[in-house]
Amino acid sequence: MLTVSCCVTNAAPEHTVSREVQSTLAADFPHMTRDTYQSIVGVHYSVGKKIGEGSFGVIFDGMNMLNHLPVAIKFEPRKTEAPQLRDEYRAYKTLRGSLGIPNVYYFGQEGLHLILVIDLLGPSLEDLFDWCGRKFSLKTTVMVAKQMLSRVQTIHERSLIYRDIKPDNFLIGRQGTATENLVYVVDFGMAKQYRDPVTMQHIPYRERKSLSGTARYMSINTHLGREQSRRDDLEALGHVFMYFLRGGLPWQGLKAQNNKQKYERIGEKKRSTRAQDLCAGFPPQFAEYMNCVRNMRFDEEPDYDYLRDLMTDALKSVDEKEDGEYDWMLLNDHKGYNSTNKKPNLHGYGHPNPPNRTHHTQRRAKPAGQPEKPKNTVPPAAPVSQQQSYQDSNHYQSVSAVQSQNARTAPKLQHPTQTLDPVPTPVEDAPHKPATDPSPEQQNREQQKAQSSARKGCFSCCA
Template identity: 70%
Template sequence: MAGQHRQTRSSSSTHSVSSSNVVGVHYKVGRKIGEGSFGIIYEGINLMNNQQVAIKFESRKSDAPQLREEFRAYKTLAGISGIPTAYYFGQEGLHSILVIDILGPSLEDLFDMCSRKFSIKTVAMLAKQMITRVQSIHERNLIYRDIKPDNFLIGRPNTKYANTIYLIDFGMAKLYRDPKTKQHIPYREKKSLSGTARYMSVNTHLGREQSRRDDLESLGHVFMYFLRGALPWQGLKAATNKQKYERIGEKKQTTSVKDLCEGFPEEFGLYLQYARRLDFEENPNYDYMKDLFDKVLNTLGEEDDGVYDWMLLNDGKGWESRSSLYRNAHRHSAIVALNNAVSSDRPGRQQQQQQQQQQQQQQQQKQQRRLSSKRYSNQHNMYRSTQPMLSDAGVVNYRTMDSTHQLLLQQQQQNELLDDQKRGFLSRCFAENPNYHEGASIHGRHPLHLIEKITRERIQNSLYWKEKCYGLSAATLMDRAFELEYIGGMYGNHQPTEFLCLTLKLLTLLPEKDIIIELIKQEDVKCAYVISALSEQRLTDDLTRYLRALGAFYLRLTGKSKEIYQYLEPLLNDYRKLRVRAGDGYSLTHMDSFIDDLLHKDRVCDIILPRLTSRYVLEQNDELEPRESFLEDELDDE
């Protein structure tokens, strides 16, 4: 069964987590239950209510991180029946973690248990639930684009949701209309294929932009798969995957609905015909489609009583009656429920030795990273964990800050050498562009007016501004910028942070845009010097993160919408920690969270941000390329 689930290569390293570990404040990590493309899955317990959950670990160095996007998708769909609940997303050490509902087996698993045939009654009842799930997603402005049995799961056994059909894995979901204006995406052709070839629509094979109709047609293919046991286009052979997908598409086009549905109630054919005849932007009649399957049940003399084929297995005891069967299915379903991860067998002795070596290497790397961390003064503590993205946004707990760990002091000579190196490249860039652009305006107003008058006056009256910023030139600004140790707006008795003061100074100097882009990208900073690996790590991880944050904040204030998306969105893959100073003390966030705030919030660091044109509008005007999922070109057939 595992072979039928999506598998992709992962750059995330294998790691072990002690069962005594507690993550996300109150989630205790239990036994490992599987491994997937993103990392490793553990069983877990919510210590607040003893609820069993699943905890996904993903390396923060992954080439294609997905847990944050998955968390956002679940939050967008929160409250919909049949959508798992995501409880927590945050960072623990070198990994991102996602805590989510643990569910029962997938429909593909249950299909196997039922000898790869479902009764007409079971398929009709499933169809009503599955259409409802897809309808709910469409009503939240998303299309799913990867309909297949593996992504539909039942609830956990022995609960009132045991036979509720859940939909999981939103890695390929996409907005099909603007959430505010409800304007539909435009029709396009020559699109790359996305989804699972066995179930995807004919229009998808033809390279046409997907819309709601394609999700519904894919559902029809799944229904016939359950009834027939296989589809006519399964098992086709070809020299290359591209040729194979072409053959599948050709077979779908030449197989009539009548032939596909022959021998089964006509309502299945009517459903598929209706889905295929929908226009690109047409709003489907979901009630009509669900009524078709009510008619099927009425014709059979059956009711939608919730008794499915898998409940009748083992002399009516159900699929989970045998403890061994339950354990295997439960173990596998937890993996499937969390993005179709693949369960791994217990490794042999050689594999165990390799894993131990990898763990030792990781520990050594971790120690090296700690030694290369930026030093703070003795009164500053190092925080062990970060500000989480909690299900309840109002709950923030910083008690996990570890006051017993002080950052190690580095040798004074090494610091002085690094200080000389760190200023060289960017200071020279600023020195070449020292002049204020007289008469310049940004967004139709004076640059300094981008900061409110009362805030501007507090900055100009602050001691830091008078002593450290008043006489700064563009060339010497870098000395101050490299000394930043936190971001933030106002703190204490309405005092501005150094971060805010330097932002105002940048607005005074108005450096060239190319220089700000260098601050953000920092590619030349890293390659400008020939320094030791330790120094380079320290330069990259500790000195330039606040410089990047300053550049990103300045660009958000002064840049055009297209430039902001173009240069800030790549920073969503930067997971370095940032200290935040606020009125009630210090907290921690990450660079990607800070960038996300700049892109989506109206006020950051106590500054009202200029209006940002939505990405959707820019895409419609062909000013920006659509931001596709990293799984856009991924295909599965078997």
């Protein structure tokens, strides 16, 4: 779901929506307004308020009119340049029933759009990290790390590698629900099979591969152009853990004349930073984790239990216990984060008010190579796409459910609902466009296409 991403501030940005998307949405849903939409899709899903958008996509909250449960509804034009919703559906079908994986309820065609209906979730770990002052305590980091390890293990056990580990792609449940502190993983646009699910034959080792992932967290081997496997997901997780503990990573903020040189500098800095130095000042188990995953063979099966035990031992070493109390639960005088007055943000879910405290903002990644987007001056209504903004579509914040009375009286679509045939469970490995620095002659063309390179070969830089 990702060209190379430079960074933007944490402020909720405005997104520019293509004229093509505006026209197709207007054709399908002529009665819809900018922020409030009343329609029925997928036979019995009412479409509510817009909770996020991107260059080629939009996401709404909604309700299952049969059981009145809240859902998230993603829209994607059928003729988008970089389609991803079908691949997203395939991944969810592969992983269905797994803990920490959103349920998918419907995938089908509505007029000129494909739609996907999934669980409505809460904020991302990146946002929680920001609201907590851009540092997590050791206890919160350990409890989150063990959940993240379990989610990645689940993905690996289904013969997939994730390939875009970042805090933005891990969400918690909606506030006030039984799963409000359960970590979910979303945004499977970069997922790939690393072995045949029947024969369990591992893919061969290759080099000179195009970059895929997010520069800040990706593994050293990924920077070197080596085929990714399970070890690379785990190394990227280790970088996320240290990001939480340190409040940043040594290779953030590096400068270069162009993006290609910047990515090379990030990779060089990672290679020159020893695990002991990266993890200095924290329990030695974190350095042990980093050394373990960096020394794994390409096709080696990880010992997930051992890695989780390292996290447990790290917390025991400072005489703390896993009591289920996360840092974000202590905000606002132990009331937790404030989920009122939401506003669509970079990730595509409602943005709760930040806690009652002063905190600095830090640059956040947007799809690499993408120009700064001007403030939106036209009514945005677009289906979810773009890696950063479709990760958007996978990051949801709890929003007010559509009133059942409104849902029943909402005007129906002019187009008949058409459910697509089920797609194969395995996620096929589509070729990815290399993330390279465009030549001067290609600059204008690359900028125009940057918004649509949301998934294939995408690579984000959040240095």
